[in-house]
Structures are given as C-alpha cells and as structure tokens.
Amino acid sequence: MLSDKKGRKQIRQTKLLEKIEIEPFVTDEELCDTFGVSIQTIRLDRLELGIPELRERIKQVAAKNYRKVKTLGKAEIVGELIDINLNEDGISILETTEDMAFRKTKIVRGHHIFAMAESLAMAVIDADVALSGVANMKYRVPVFAGDKLVAKAEVARIRGNKYFVHVKISVNQEQVFRGKFILVSIWEEEEE
Amino acid sequence: MLSDKKGRKQIRQTKLLEKIEIEPFVTDEELCDTFGVSIQTIRLDRLELGIPELRERIKQVAAKNYRKVKTLGKAEIVGELIDINLNEDGISILETTEDMAFRKTKIVRGHHIFAMAESLAMAVIDADVALSGVANMKYRVPVFAGDKLVAKAEVARIRGNKYFVHVKISVNQEQVFRGKFILVSIWEEEEE
DNA sequence: CTTAATATTAGTATCAGGTACTAAATACTA
DNA sequence: TAGTATTTAGTACCTGATACTAATATTAAG
Numbered sequence: 001m002l003s004d005k006k007g008r009k010q011i012r013q014t015k016l017l018e019k020i021e022i023e024p025f026v027t028d029e030e031l032c033d034t035f036g037v038s039i040q041t042i043r044l045d046r047l048e049l050g051i052p053e054l055r056e057r058i059k060q061v062a063a064k065n066y067r068k069v070k071t072l073g074k075a076e077i078v079g080e081l082i083d084i085n086l087n088e089d090g091i092s093i094l095e096t097t098e099d100m101a102f103r104k105t106k107i108v109r110g111h112h113i114f115a116m117a118e119s120l121a122m123a124v125i126d127a128d129v130a131l132s133g134v135a136n137m138k139y140r141v142p143v144f145a146g147d148k149l150v151a152k153a154e155v156a157r158i159r160g161n162k163y164f165v166h167v168k169i170s171v172n173q174e175q176v177f178r179g180k181f182i183l184v185s186i187w188e189e190e191e192e
Numbered sequence: 193m194l195s196d197k198k199g200r201k202q203i204r205q206t207k208l209l210e211k212i213e214i215e216p217f218v219t220d221e222e223l224c225d226t227f228g229v230s231i232q233t234i235r236l237d238r239l240e241l242g243i244p245e246l247r248e249r250i251k252q253v254a255a256k257n258y259r260k261v262k263t264l265g266k267a268e269i270v271g272e273l274i275d276i277n278l279n280e281d282g283i284s285i286l287e288t289t290e291d292m293a294f295r296k297t298k299i300v301r302g303h304h305i306f307a308m309a310e311s312l313a314m315a316v317i318d319a320d321v322a323l324s325g326v327a328n329m330k331y332r333v334p335v336f337a338g339d340k341l342v343a344k345a346e347v348a349r350i351r352g353n354k355y356f357v358h359v360k361i362s363v364n365q366e367q368v369f370r371g372k373f374i375l376v377s378i379w380e381e382e383e384e
Numbered sequence: 385c386t387t388a389a390t391a392t393t394a395g396t397a398t399c400a401g402g403t404a405c406t407a408a409a410t411a412c413t414a
Numbered sequence: 415t416a417g418t419a420t421t422t423a424g425t426a427c428c429t430g431a432t433a434c435t436a437a438t439a440t441t442a443a444g
Contacts, residue, residue, distance in 0.1 A: 007412090009420070025255070027401065038422050043403085053402055055247065055429090062217075062254035110310050110327070115303035135302070139327050199441090201391065219430065230393050235432085245431055247400090385444105392439065403428075410421070 012037070013045050024057045078115040079151060086126040087155055087163075092116065094149045101145035108143040113169060113177050120153045121165040127185035137179030147171045161185045204229070205237050216249045270307040271343060278318040279347055279355075284308065286341040293337035300335040305369050309359040312345045317355050319377035329371030339363045353377045 012035055019034070020026065028046070032039045046053070052060075079094035100112045118135075143149065149169050157164040162184055169177040204227055211226070212218065220238070224231045238245070244252075271286035292304045310327075335341065341361050349356040354376055361369040 007420085025251075025258075029401080040423070041421055044421080047403095055250075055401070058247075058250055058254045059217075061258055062250045066253055109307070111303045111307035114306045115301070118302050135329065135331050137327065137329060199391085221430080232394070233392055236392080239432095247430070387444085388442090390439100390441075392437100394435100394437075396435085397433085399430105399432075401429095404426085406423100406425085408421105408423075410419100412417100412419075414415100414417090 009045075012041075013049055016042075016045050017049060017051070020051055020057070024061060025054070027054050078112070078119045079149070081120075081123060084124060086124065087158065088124070089152065089154045090120055090124040091153075092120045092123070092151045094151070096143060096145050096147050096149060098145045106145045108145060108147070110139060113139070113143060113149065114179075116149060116151055117153075117167040117169060117177060117179055118181065120151045121167050121181040121183060124153045124155055124165060125163050125183055125185065127161075135179050135181045137177065140176050140178075141174070143171060143176050149176070156180070201237075205241055208234075208237055209241060209243070212243055212249070216253060217246070219246050270304070270311045271341070273312075273315060276316060278316065279350065280316070281344065281346045282312055282316040283345075284312045284315070284343045286343070288335060288337050288339050288341060290337045298337045300337060300339070302331065305331070305335060305341065305361060306371075308341060308343055309345075309361060309369060309371055310373065312343045313357040313359050313373040313375060316345050316347055316357060317375055317377065319353075319355075327371055327373050329369070332368050332370075333366070335363060335368050341368070348372070 016031070016035070019031070028039050028042045031042045035042065045051075051057075079092040081090065081092050084090040094112075094116050096108050096112070098106070101108045114137075117137075149171060151167055151169045153165055153167045155163060156166050162182060165181045165183060167177075167179050167181060168175055208223070208227070211223070220231050220234045223234045227234065237243075243249075271284040273282065273284050276282040286304075286308050288300050288304070290298070293300045306329075309329075341363060343359055343361045345357055345359045347355060348358050354374060357373045357375060359369075359371050359373060360367055
C-alpha cells in the first residue's frame with residue numbers, strides 16, 4: 001500500500017517540514033547532512049512538499065516581520081481611530097486576531113485591551129506627549145480572538161496639566177472593560 | 193577642495209543611504225536605474241559606504257525580527273522569572289529598553305508594565321490556563337527606558353477556580369505599580 | 385591647453401544557493 | 415526476477431552578487 005510501513009521517505013519529509021518550520025534559515029546542504037541523504041533528495045522533497053528555497057524563506061520571514069514591526073513601531077495608537085474630538089472624546093476600533101490571544105483558549109491577552117484603551121486615552125488629549133499617571137480599571141468578561149472591540153473615551157476633567165479620561169471598551173454593545181486614566185502632559189522645561 | 197560643490201557622488205551616496213534605509217529590499221539593478229548610473233557605480237558606492245548586499249540586508253531584517261517575534265510569541269511570560277512558589281508568590285524582573293518606551297520622553301508604555309504584572313500573576317497560579325477576569329490597579333510614577341522592574345506577586349485568596357493575586361512592581365524599592373488580578377482557571381470540559 | 389587626479393563605466397572570472405532537466409544506480413515489492 | 419519507486423549523479427542555467435582589471439569621462443589645477 002501507500003504508507004503501510006510509512007517508508008522513510010514519508011518520515012524524512014515529515015521531519016523536514018518540522019525542521020524547516022522551526023529553523024527556516026537552513027540550506028539544502030546542511031539539510032542533506034542532517035538527514036544523511038544527497039542534496040538532490042532534499043530538493044525533490046522540497047519540491048514535493050512545496051517548500052521554497054532558502055532565500056525565498058528568508059525573504060518571507062523578513063517581509064512578514066517588516067510589516068509587523070512597522071505597525072508595531074507606530075503602535076503609538078493601538079486600533080483604528082474612527083472619530084475624535086480633541087479634549088472631549090474619541091472612538092477607536094480593533095479587530096482582534098489569533099496572535100493576540102492564548103493559543104489554547106483563544107482568549108485575548110489583557111494587555112492588548114489595556115494598550116488599546118491607553119492609546120485612545122492619549123489620542124484624545126490635545127498634547128503632543130502625555131503619560132499615564134494613574135489608572136483604575138476593571139475587566140469584565142473575556143474577549144475572544146476575532147471579537148471586534150469598540151473603545152470609547154471621554155475626557156471627564158482637566159485640571160492643570162492633568163487629564164482624567166474614562167475609557168470603555170465593548171464587544172457588540174457588551175462592556176468588556178472600563179478604566180479611568182489620569183494623563184499628565186509634560187511640557188515643563190522641555191522646550192522644543 | 194573636497195566637497196566644495198558637494199560633488200554629485202556625495203549627493204548620490206547620501207541619497208543612496210536614505211533610499212536603502214527606508215527601502216532595504218532593493219537590488220543594485222533597480223538602484224542603478226533610479227540613480228541613472230551604471231551598476232558598477234552603485235557597487236562602488238555601497239563598498240565605500242559599507243552597505244551590504246541585498247541578500248545580506250534581507251537576512252538582517254529577517255534575523256532581527258525573527259528573534260523579536262520569537263520572544264514576542266512566547267511572551268506567555270513577560271520578564272524573567274527568578275523565584276516562584278506555586279499558588280503562593282513569585283518574583284520576576286524586566287529590564288526595560290528603548291523600544292518599550294515613547295521615543296521622545298523615554299517613558300515606558302503602560303501596557304508593558306501591565307503585561308509584566310499580568311503574566312507574573314498567571315505564572316504563580318498552578319493551573320495550565322488562567323485568564324484575567326477583573327483587575328483593579330494603580331500606576332504610580334512613570335517608568336523610564338532602562339529601569340529595571342521588579343515584580344512581586346502574592347496569591348491573596350483562592351476561592352474555587354478563582355484566584356486573587358496582588359502584584360506590585362517597583363524600581364529601586366520605589367513602587368511604580370500595584371494591581372489586584374482575579375484569575376480564573378478554566379478546565380471545565382476541556383479535557384487533556 | 386594640457387595634464388593629473390577623480391569618478392565612472394565595462395568586462396571578466398568567480399561564488400552561493402539554488403532551478404530544471406536527464407539519466408543512471410539502488411531499493412523495494414509483488 | 416521483473417517492474418516500480420526512490421535516490422543519486424551530473425549538467426546547464428539563474429540571480430545577485432564579489433573581486434579584480436582596464437578603459438574612458440569628467441573635473442580641477444598648473
């Protein structure tokens with residue numbers, strides 16, 4: 001039959017997939033050493049399995065993370081700002097994805113929700129630089145990967161360079177988070 | 193003199209640096225088009241400027257972010273666990289870096305601190321999967337890039353599958369954060 | 385204007401890490 | 415033992431380079 005004794009080809013290819021999965025920066029030459037076969041065999045295997053060549057793999061890793069880092073770098077705002085009235089209120093949305101969540105439970109890690117709230121709070125403040133001084137907050141129910149979060153921020157009070165901002169996040173009208181952020185704008189001696 | 197009229201070589205090389213900085217995935221061939229010179233000139237320029245070849249650049253981007261993503265992927269625990277007594281208490285440390293902070297102020301973004309606290313709280317619980325149900329917390333003073341954070345977690349109470357964990361984070365004995373985490377272990381019907 | 389220095393272009397050989405293809409040797413299996 | 419599957423071998427070719435040599439432009443100075 002086909003894989004009655006699960007020929008070593010099958011075994012090798014399975015291992016090959018794993019190997020390249022966890023260590024994508026490996027040449028065919030190195031692979032043919034570790035598997036004790038000729039380089040042609042490795043190449044046939046890659047061909048059959050549809051695994052691209054080393055350089056292509058490197059490129060993919062680079063490209064993927066180049067994007068990721070870019071969006072992470074400008075993660076001055078987490079989520080998408082859809083409405084804002086400076087010093088008054090603002091709304092942002094965030095489509096949660098699998099990689100924000102625990103693999104097993106698909107529950108979104110809390111700090112993503114926190115980051116969304118924090119950054120929206122900062123965005124509504126009409127000051128170039130603000131910092132979260134004190135926050136007092138509640139998590140309600142867990143958020144699952146794929147949930148679309150809607151955050152609403154309201155500036156409750158402004159006292160000197162202190163801003164009191166309330167943020168509520170909900171999924172389908174159901175509140176999953178609320179918090180009060182106290183932000184401090186800092187333009188004390190830092191001229192510019 | 194040397195750069196009296198700032199020869200076009202200088203200009204080209206300056207632009208070349210910028211170009212490759214913002215768009216590292218570009219071949220010499222494309223470059224010689226955009227600059228209207230021969231490919232050899234581009235290569236001489238790269239040689240003089242110490243810019244590595246395309247593949248090397250791709251590799252660097254890939255490698256850098258591969259590390260980053262890996263540590264981000266297994267960010268099930270943020271910081272380094274240095275002591276733990278399951279269901280009792282635990283200590284972790286985290287060396288903050290520039291890329292956790294706002295560029296201008298060097299103030300560490302709140303969600304990193306939150307993530308550290310959250311993950312330590314989870315780590316001290318002797319259950320495979322826990323989730324933050326409700327948290328009530330205070331930020332004290334800002335944390336600056338380079339500060340070494342020490343987080344201490346204590347399990348205050350266990351009631352059924354609910355765990356009440358207090359986490360305090362400090363820099364040089366000075367408390368910068370405290371929070372109470374309510375974690376829920378979920379082994380309802382998910383066997384294994 | 386001529387000459388020397390500088391900048392640019394051309395061309396060749398070589399490399400890594402492959403693809404694509406053909407052909408031969410080995411192993412397995414019915 | 416024939417027939418098929420698997421593995422090796424070998425060649426030509428590809429891209430995006432390096433390393434090197436040599437020729438040609440361009441520019442500046444005497």
